[in-house]
Amino acid sequence: MSARKVSHILKLSAAEQREFVNSFDVVLCDCDGVLWMVSSPLPRTGEAVNALKDDGKQVRFVSNNSLRLDEEYVNKFTRIGVKDFQANDIMHPAKSMLYYMKKHNIKQPVFSLCSGHGNETLRHGGVDVRTLVTKEDVEIATLDKITRPEQKMGAVLYDINLNLTYAQIAAATRYLADKDCHFIAGGTDWLLPIKADLTLPGFCDFLDTIKRFSGREPTIVSKPAVLLGEILKDIYKLADPKRCLFVGDSLTHDVRFGLNCGFQTLLVLSGSTPIEQMWQAKAEDQPHFYADSMADFIELYANISKNT
Incomplete structure (x- = not known):
């Protein structure tokens, strides 16, 4: 299917701008590449979030960064100046893993390839997290002993981890040889946008290595998986997906996630997706609307106020 014309929110007519803001009650917003x-x-960006809140919108945040x-x-x-932000206003993979494990009574302990902060979040939620920390250089002669499973694990958890090692990956595959061990993952992003002029590789390729070698498909609890949408709908009591607007900077993770979940979608060009990529995408992969940045909501509301 060929691409379609996607409207910029500031190029809508005055009536269309009012119709747009009246079409949603909840804003679900990505963070990296959108707010910073x-x-x-x-x-x-904080001012823009406050403008949405002042209009009575419920604003929550959904990141793939734990x-x-x-x-x-x-x-x-x-x-950044966001008013009345509470810790439960944000969902990220460590939190969605925690929700999933509690809902499905996943046995413990679990073996984690998550970051130190991700593991701390899990432990704070009552999860018995085990990790592999090597205190000396790993050698071929010691690799078997270092990565050998010590006991049964209820799950292997995978997420973005800047300190991930080969030994940890190898150990995870050995735990996953037990078919009773669940495999739960975030960390599916292709790109890691560090700053405006620097983007680095994401962590999906490491996950693909574990999948390919173990022959196991993980339960994905991060964007763009529909399961995360179900978790959000449950936690935030989202009764009507069509009344939710998902804002993100990635076609593959944010826009695809929003479309998968039945949300309205808005792509901002402040992060990982250039406008040319949006225009070249198939119609079914394009957002409903786009903006240069989250800050465009400030001008949008000013326009609406002026024309009211």
């Missing part, structure tokens, strides 16, 4: 880059700010603790997220949202 991983290591640099984006202008006026590398920050709740208190770090609280500080980060506070620094």
